[in-house]
Amino acid sequence: MTVDMSKDMSKSAEPPAPVDPRVRRRSRSAVARSAGGDRWLTVLIGLVLLLVGVGVTLLSYGVFGVARAGRPLLDPIILDTVAAQPLLWRVVAIVGGLLLAVFGLTWVARSVRPEARPDVVLNGGADTTIRVSSAAAGEAVASQAETLPGVARARARLVGAAAAPALRVTLWLADDADVRSVLARLHGEVLATARASLDLPSLPVAVRLELERPHPTPRVA
Amino acid sequence: MRTPLAEPAERGRLDIHPGVLRKIVERAADGVPGTLRNERSIAGIDVGEYGASARVTVGTGDPAPVDVRLELTLRYPSAVRAVVEAVRAAVAVELDRLAGHRMRSLAVTVTGLRGPSAPAPARLR
């Protein structure tokens, strides 16, 4: 049993239906793996180091008072405070150290983890679960995209969360490809087929265009 | 005097090995139009084909309900949900007809979506 999925070419000339802003955002974030978490944490630590560096430099030049500048780094006042309540400071140090260790390890794990390849989960009714593997969906879209004229090579993969997958498609175009036409046909044929087949009314897509390496042609002077 | 025989329905027990149930499920799934067979090849040499692959767990009770996990390759493009529904119906019917088991739950993973393998259109360079 196959359902006829071919679409009229005229359908792609219709004005695009209004799209949920969340879907638009998901398609934008599907372009590449997000560097946001890494970025802001690095900025935070960088700022802390910068402030400490500036602060100590100012202190050193006597901006906060000449007397303060003359004090030793490991100030006896600090030693006295700690010695007054050793248990408290030990506990503070241990708890602080544990928090730092957990935070650091979590950050490393998150940063080093490869990008997720979510499967498409469909609702199959009572007692039936349907899962289309990430590889199968990606290959299906890529194979169909490669049949478009102007497309030399195509790769597709699913990204994002399992509950809200998005598609990332990379197209390697031939030198003479008509970009507008390729994109229109990708949207009207390839993606429409994928959405219909997988029963996903909204599947945000990020398309990356590259050029295929040209075959060496003889140069005529 | 011979002891009277019990009713035919209670005279014996038929236990069907899960391996047999697995084959019943796989054959039923392969029979549904829309499912495809995969080619198996080792080092580039064709070694044969395989269709759906199933894992069957038999529960407790009488008659024992069966939980089925299936891996399928489907034709693309096709409505995945519709094909899986047809597979579900076929498998349930065959399990009941041949083995007298009720299918309690079905978990399908589509591991392949194969499009028409038409050669790429010739491109002028």
Add this chain to the structure above:
Amino acid sequence: MRAVLRVLAPLLGLVLATVGVLVVIEVVAEWVLPEHEGGLLVPWPEWGAVLAGLTWSQNLVRGIAIGVGVVGLLMVLVALTARRADLRLVAPSDDMTVTTSPRVLARLIGTRVRASDDVLSASVTASERRVAVTARAWNDAPEELRSTIVDRVQELLAELPLRRTPRVAVSVQEREGVR
């Protein structure tokens, strides 16, 4: 820059985790093994003595503080400049985002410019806002060639569904010597 960030971020996490673990180990060791002289893994009593001997106004401390500040500034800069230089294209639908790289645009323009017989060679740099073409001619008059190239490039840019049309700057150099 993104590559630097991808390596730097987990390293920082590792450093933080190591510091945290060492603090916990040393404090627990000091608490539980009072007779053990010095630090267990890290010679912190010696470090403490050194720190007690230094004052804030010493040059060594100043130097290290400036160094730390510079490192912090570099980290902030790396993190903030780690962005993809993508060119955005107009997509046929709102649920699609189309991007490409400046390299691709430069190659397309270069191919189009070099296709002309009057052009010997061309080098192109492209960005979202500006396209710069430096072409070498055979012996033809540079001025007409320049405007021809500008037209060609603008033609190509119109064919592409770019979000912003970059400004085009073409300069033609004559090739010296005999053809």
